[in-house]
Amino acid sequence: MYKVLFAEDELLVRLGLQSSIPWSKYEMEVVALAENGLEAYKLFEEIHPDILITDLRMEGMDGLELVKRVREVDKECAIVVISCLNDFETLRKLIPYNINAYVLKASISIDEVCGVLAQTKSYLKSIGRTAKNNKEDSEKLEEKISKYLMGDVSGNIEENLDYLEHLLLFSLEDGNKDKINDLAMEFIYELVNRQIPGEILVPLKDKEFCVFYKSTEKNMQERIKRINSSIGDFLGVSFKITHSSRRREESLKDWFDRAYVQQYEINIDESSGKALIQKSIEYMQAHYREALSLTDISRTIGLSVSYFSYLFKQETGKNYIEYLNEIRLLATMRDLKNTDEKIVVVAQKHGFQNLEYFSRYFKKKTGESPARWRKLNR
Template sequence: MHRVVLVEDEYIVRFGIKSMIDWEKLGLTVSGEASNGVEALALIQENPPDILITDIKMPQMDGITLISEVRKVCPRMKIVILSNLEDFQYAKEAIRQGVSDYVIKSDMMPRDFESMLAKVKASIAEGAHAGGEHPHVAVEPLLREKLLLELIESGERSAESRKALAGKAAHTALKPPLCLLHVSKQAGEPGIRHGGESAIRQALAEVLPAYAEVQAEVFADRLGEVNVVLGGKEAGKPESSEQAWQLGEALLVRLRDDCALTATVGISRSVTGWTELPQAYEQAVAAAKYRMFIGEGIVIRYGVDYVGARSVGTEMIKISPQQIHAMVYAAQGKELRSYLEAIFSEMALRQDYELVQIVSLELLIQLTTLWADIASDPESVMGLKKQYYEQLAKLETLEQSKAWFMQAYESLIQHMIGVYSNDRTSILKAVQYMQMNYQQEMSLQAISNLVHLSKNYFANLFKKEMGESFLEHLTLIRIEKAKTLLASELKTADIGHLVGIPDPKYFSKVFKKITGVSPSEYRARVRGEA
């Protein structure tokens, strides 16, 4: 169990940190706490911990002085600083003292804090085995990775905040101009928790030595995708693009041959400073996503192989749920395939990744909605939805998505054809009920519930079997009954009420629309008075 000393002048912050972390699960224990540097130094000198977590601004002895004093007696102790964004000048000095990581107080979240502590703990074991240089000769790897992660995410921050982060990055060995490589794993490959990230890091460690003139920093983004920042004067030269491409190719070959792992590498343009790293990251990610249109397992350079979405049209591709539903319910497989073919051809023409995501989601929603209409078991529908989402998430290219949707909709139509024959008796039962109870108020929802079919499915199946809609058929039944009653002495208004159309004006309107004459004209004809 590794020991931790926590130093923070505000009791509520110390209490919050102690309470929100599952220390035992991490293999850590808080062996002491202090409200200032003087108390903390006494604790550390008496019983040195493995990890020191300290605030920067404190009374009597601040965090910078404490770190300096601790380094004299415990040069290899892991140190994490608690900082506010406005304390950056203090943080720069702490970085020079060789801290392992830092936490912005306003951003503290239990999961992120625990993840950081787990990495710091792991670095203790690595240091015990590897030995190596003095811990504060340069910024530690954990801190460098966190700096780079914050830099690529700093696009929405203020200019002052971005400048502060860039100042921190200036303490790394990497110098601008910079180029970024984004390594995107094939969907379905092992993720960050299942060896995917470690396999890529190992492959990079084996490939990079062949490029001795290249300065590189490796870090993972929030999704566990590995990124490589290349720096130094070579990164700005025209031939550096070719060199980055060669590095990416070598990495992909190593991953395929040694790890059986397929990935795509996106490469950014060269940028001149750290504040432009978010732009380089966006370019590299956009280039990697372009695999959707040209294939996976390759190196794609932003501005060379990928130049952005084509300006073929600015209007969104419109998906018609009504048209899709009509073709599925009518079992028009050929027509539906042509419809989908046109949609995917348009997306291939535009080559817009975001557009493909939006349209694919809409097609998936329509697919699962139709299954929900015809399925009798809601749990099976939920299972199918989960299966569909998982399958679609693993598709890398537009051609794969197209083939998947073609097959999925074809399976739906074939299932629809199969259930039609079984459910025809339900339509006959509904028709019989309508003929016997036409005078009652009757809704599509009520009659579909009666025969245990979903409303949409029942409505479509009814029209397919009867050649007319539920409402049209019900209205015809009522008008036929009204014709018979018009031969009697009953008043027209009463007849409308008896056949389930209580509004006299509406009854007359519907009767004339169907028969071509008004109820009174029809009565006169029946009696031979016309």
């Protein structure tokens, strides 16, 4: 995707254009938003976008100065100016900086913006600037963490995240979830970004999200109050917010699960917890050949995904995916030893659909490749 940096001091304009434009149609993605020129230039230096969309009237550094400084470091980046100004002198000042398009706010329309984006894409292709389409490489850290916390991916993404020390978990009452839409959530994320700089904001599901950050910011309680006050004023809802500090050597997943239990004040006694986990293990042993996700098993047991994950780790000492893969591995090893079926057939029959992952996992657990292990154990 072509990376887009959008600099605009009016919040509703930023959110409106970000959510209403089919960016992916033009192989584009808005990777950063800025509310003034100084913030925009700092982001430009960090992310090196392919496209800059900017207003002219902004605090700190106006759009004209931003364009001038951008052109000093990048002669080819596409620049689109969106402004309420409509005068010859402004246009004349922009001429030396090779502006790709100039759009007036007073007459702006989705069709006009889409036309500008189509022209911008053609320009970038003409100068040999190609979009990066590798989904795995372009996936944001926040998206990877979200999938990890929700149990949608196996493996460990925690490398280089051990500096995070504090967590805020935001959730709504069930009755309030239908009162706000995705655009409202973008507005909320923007408010949080302003109040807690340098954080990692991770969207979860059902209009929940969490914020990880390094150290306690000054007046954090006041910041949280301002966030909820602004949300209440604009949207008429308020979030329950739980703060949690990370324990020494605690994994991101275990930390999140602990905060989730604290947030919802879940209390299952020890005997009930053991019974539920035993029931889940029996279900896993009966259905491990299927694509059995964490969401599937938690729904079957009647617990939330996060709390089931927390309770399972507490009772077994292992993560759900780890435990499920061990069940699959033992079944696979039995068939490799006692049948002549092809390795790929055996692996898929017992739930390992990603064969590259299966081979790596098998060797990690046994010290041998599947083929060599079979040969040594026949």
